Amino acid sequence: MIKNVAVVGAGYMGGGIAQSLAINGVDVVMADRDPAITARAFDRLIAETQTLQDQGLVPPGSTEQLAAHLSVADSIAAAVADVDFVEEAVFEDVAVKHAVLAEISAAARPDTVIGSNTSTIPVHVLCTAVQRPERFLIVHWSNPAPFIPGVEIVAGEHTDTSLVAPVKELLERAHHFGAEVADTPGFVLNRLQYALLKEATAIVEEGIATPRDVDTIVSTTFGFRLGFFGPFAIADMAGLDVYRNCFTTFEDAFGERFATPAMLAEQVEAGRLGFKSGAGFTGEHTPEEIERIVAYRSLAYSKFAQLMRELGPSGIWPTSPPRTDSPATTGNAPPTGSPATTATPATTDSAATADTAATADTPATTDSAVGTEGDHS
Numbered sequence: 001m002i003k004n005v006a007v008v009g010a011g012y013m014g015g016g017i018a019q020s021l022a023i024n025g026v027d028v029v030m031a032d033r034d035p036a037i038t039a040r041a042f043d044r045l046i047a048e049t050q051t052l053q054d055q056g057l058v059p060p061g062s063t064e065q066l067a068a069h070l071s072v073a074d075s076i077a078a079a080v081a082d083v084d085f086v087e088e089a090v091f092e093d094v095a096v097k098h099a100v101l102a103e104i105s106a107a108a109r110p111d112t113v114i115g116s117n118t119s120t121i122p123v124h125v126l127c128t129a130v131q132r133p134e135r136f137l138i139v140h141w142s143n144p145a146p147f148i149p150g151v152e153i154v155a156g157e158h159t160d161t162s163l164v165a166p167v168k169e170l171l172e173r174a175h176h177f178g179a180e181v182a183d184t185p186g187f188v189l190n191r192l193q194y195a196l197l198k199e200a201t202a203i204v205e206e207g208i209a210t211p212r213d214v215d216t217i218v219s220t221t222f223g224f225r226l227g228f229f230g231p232f233a234i235a236d237m238a239g240l241d242v243y244r245n246c247f248t249t250f251e252d253a254f255g256e257r258f259a260t261p262a263m264l265a266e267q268v269e270a271g272r273l274g275f276k277s278g279a280g281f282t283g284e285h286t287p288e289e290i291e292r293i294v295a296y297r298s299l300a301y302s303k304f305a306q307l308m309r310e311l312g313p314s315g316i317w318p319t320s321p322p323r324t325d326s327p328a329t330t331g332n333a334p335p336t337g338s339p340a341t342t343a344t345p346a347t348t349d350s351a352a353t354a355d356t357a358a359t360a361d362t363p364a365t366t367d368s369a370v371g372t373e374g375d376h377s
């Protein structure tokens with residue numbers, strides 16, 4: 001069992017990881033490149049936790065727990081000298097990480113497990129810096145660490161896989177959970193997240209929608225579901241035959257990169273069409289199970305819609321004055337021959353989208369997000 005932890009790099013992620021562990025009773029010592037930075041991070045975490053506690057967002061007593069279980073060290077060597085687990089959370093730069101990991105490895109006990117919070121750099125690139133690659137793996141938390149429960153765990157070719165279980169158990173003590181991912185750049189989270197951003201920027205560059213409308217569509221439609229279900233579960237619910245047909249449209253428009261995935265075609269050919277046939281990507285489901293999952297989905301979406309109404313808009317997109325930057329009005333027309341020239345919502349609906357811009361960040365004001373699950377688009 002991992003009893004104590006050092007976090008190296010007291011920035012946004014390192015601070016949040018230290019906070020998550022310490023408020024749940026794990027002893028954590030933090031170090032950055034300069035003791036003054038570490039000291040400032042400690043004060044910031046105490047103040048932030050008190051604010052969250054006052055707002056009822058962390059349990060009562062969390063600030064006291066943090067103060068009791070979080071400490072600072074003047075150097076990386078001092079921080080890591082006698083801990084069971086070290087989490088490295090310095091800049092996302094291979095050279096910086098190599099230097100820091102080498103320093104950690106030289107000062108840590110031989111049995112210490114060393115993890116890195118890298119977002120994208122694989123184990124096989126980072127592990128060359130440590131003396132014992134078998135004690136090294138990636139433990140990738142998300143931002144903001146205290147609230148995002150999932151953590152990617154990446155064991156490399158040389159990692160002793162028996163380390164995964166104690167790391168998962170540590171995460172569970174902090175009410176987080178680990179999912180194992182193979183050693184590949186970007187792992188799963190960022191590969192999917194960056195693919196979405198890449199396609200979103202293409203949509204904007206082609207003049208199909210503004211960044212604001214893309215954000216609205218994502219957060220009020222399929223993104224609304226993603227807190228509860230992943231893409232495979234969502235596809236099963238919608239119908240895999242429907243998905244296959246939609247891919248045909250995409251492939252016609254965008255070519256091979258949007259061709260029907262073999263995994264999907266195989267399911268359809270085997271008659272596994274998702275919930276409608278009782279089998280699909282997520283396995284076999286009896287009618288009773290499907291009824292229970294659909295009831296869970298209704299409850300989850302209804303409560304989520306209610307939460308969105310209660311919270312109101314985030315304000316990240318200004319609500320006034322009304323937007324005047326739609327692609328149609330800025331002359332950011334789609335390139336000739338692009339898909340947008342045959343399906344031009346931005347050019348035909350620009351007046352309507354401009355009119356609704358003031359409420360574009362206010363999904364909570366409508367009920368329309370509820371009851372759209374069957375819509376696979």
Ligand SMILES: NC(=O)c1ccc[n+]([C@@H]2O[C@H](COP(=O)([O-])OP(=O)(O)OC[C@H]3O[C@@H](n4cnc5c(N)ncnc54)[C@H](O)[C@@H]3O)[C@@H](O)[C@H]2O)c1
Pocket residue numbers: 008009010011012013014031032033034037089090091092093096099100117118119120141142143
């Ligand atoms: N920001 C995010 O949303 C996010 C999410 C998940 C993972 N990550 C990953 O977490 C890691 C840290 O990112 P961040 O957002 O917390 O960055 P950050 O800039 O907030 O913090 C990095 C910290 O590393 C410290 N540092 C730099 N060089 C150092 C050295 N030689 N020795 C000791 N400390 C040093 C800096 O002083 C700083 O405090 C990166 O690998 C990043 O990819 C970031």
